[in-house]
Amino acid sequence: MSNGNTSVPIEQFIQALQTQLDRAQTAMAIKAENLDLPLTFAVKDLSLELRTHVEVVRSEVRIRPAAPGDHDASTLHLALTTITRPMIKENAKAMNIDPDEPTLKEAVGDQLTDEEQKRLEWAGVHTVSQLRRLAGTGSGKEVERVADLPVDRLRQALARASQPFVTRIEPHLDGESELNASRLLRIRGRNLVRNGAPRVSIGGDPVGVLSATDKEIVIAPQPHQFSGMLSVQTGPDQLAEMMFNLNQNTGARVPENGADNSKATDKETTS
Amino acid sequence: MWHRPLAEMLTDVLGAVDMARQDQIAVRTSSIELTLPIEVFLVELEGETTFIADLPVWRWRTIFDQPSSSLSITYEASQT
Numbered sequence A: 001m002s003n004g005n006t007s008v009p010i011e012q013f014i015q016a017l018q019t020q021l022d023r024a025q026t027a028m029a030i031k032a033e034n035l036d037l038p039l040t041f042a043v044k045d046l047s048l049e050l051r052t053h054v055e056v057v058r059s060e061v062r063i064r065p066a067a068p069g070d071h072d073a074s075t076l077h078l079a080l081t082t083i084t085r086p087m088i089k090e091n092a093k094a095m096n097i098d099p100d101e102p103t104l105k106e107a108v109g110d111q112l113t114d115e116e117q118k119r120l121e122w123a124g125v126h127t128v129s130q131l132r133r134l135a136g137t138g139s140g141k142e143v144e145r146v147a148d149l150p151v152d153r154l155r156q157a158l159a160r161a162s163q164p165f166v167t168r169i170e171p172h173l174d175g176e177s178e179l180n181a182s183r184l185l186r187i188r189g190r191n192l193v194r195n196g197a198p199r200v201s202i203g204g205d206p207v208g209v210l211s212a213t214d215k216e217i218v219i220a221p222q223p224h225q226f227s228g229m230l231s232v233q234t235g236p237d238q239l240a241e242m243m244f245n246l247n248q249n250t251g252a253r254v255p256e257n258g259a260d261n262s263k264a265t266d267k268e269t270t271s
Numbered sequence B: 001m002w003h004r005p006l007a008e009m010l011t012d013v014l015g016a017v018d019m020a021r022q023d024q025i026a027v028r029t030s031s032i033e034l035t036l037p038i039e040v041f042l043v044e045l046e047g048e049t050t051f052i053a054d055l056p057v058w059r060w061r062t063i064f065d066q067p068s069s070s071l072s073i074t075y076e077a078s079q080t
Helices: A010-034 A085-091 A104-111 A114-122 A128-136 A140-147 A151-161 B006-022
Strands: A039-057 A060-065 A074-081 A165-171 A185-190 A199-202 A208-212 A216-220 A227-235 A238-245 A268-270 B031-045 B048-054 B069-079
Touching: A010 A039, A010 A060, A010 A074, A010 B006, A010 B048, A039 B031, A060 B031, A104 A114, A104 A128, A104 A151, A128 A151, A140 A151, A165 A227, A165 A238, A185 A227, B006 B031, B006 B048
Parallel strands: none
Antiparallel strands: A039 A060, A039 A074, A039 B069, A165 A185, A185 A216, A199 A227, A208 A216, A227 A238, A238 A268, B031 B048, B031 B069
16 A cells, blocks of 8 residues: 555546545445445435645646645645436437557557657547548647647658558458458558558569458469568558468368458567 | 445445335335545556555544545436
8 A cells, every 4th residue: 555645647536536436335235235225325426625736747647645744735726426228329429430540559659658648538539530530630739838839740740650560360251152262361550551452462573452441351362472571551661561370271271161360470660 | 455446335325224214114215316425546456456445544634635526426316
């Protein structure tokens, strides 16, 4: 147990308070049930006047309860009230986020520091698509001001997030005959299309692209192209590469049920 | 540390009030409102931040005591 003088992010503080209220509520409910009481009590409103220090550390608001002798501590007034499930739905903004969409951190890598990403989250930017939408609407200047992040850094992050990225290469089995499945490969990833179909090559030799979307490409490789270095190029300097070996899954050796033993292997590079 | 997590303190205080309520025959309690001076600490317990909030240990404040915070809470009776 710490001495209670450490500071915690304000979200963590509110969560800790809520946890205690939930526990108190559960205890009351259990007591009413065990004693077979017809009535119990539920929290309606709560108001807290907390003597505390409010600090901002690396763009994070933290609070630390005042210690003995801290006469200059701030007073934080916090009022909580109960709301019903319909009210939660009414007030909660729908999170229109694709579950497959990478987080900002995954997409931009080390292009932005943790602190810069936190400042973007303050400005409501949690995903790459939100970042892209901002750039598209010309709101870069506003973000620069709110998140204290230069537009150039935003552009660089966006460029990094727009790079094609291959996550998986597997036999294409959906509704296809075994014969076709043995000949086609499906590439999964993100940003796989940009201004038209991408250029795909394996071991330096071009491969026919049958269909391409942002998250999936279906290719028809030659018999000798079921292993090697796969390259997907969507534009100048927009290249993703991945080593793979699916030789054991070609021809009659592809399982009829499409059992997944075909994960792309070895290294994956994006340049 | 003498102080307990908020849930324990609230359960004890409300439990005591509730015990008194059960002796009443003609009057039904519909709500309970409490305003309590509390001393607050945030501590790490079993890997999670725990909100420690308890009534002041001593009646008279000294310079060694934490500045007192205040908690007002309203409970409403509900059927089980």
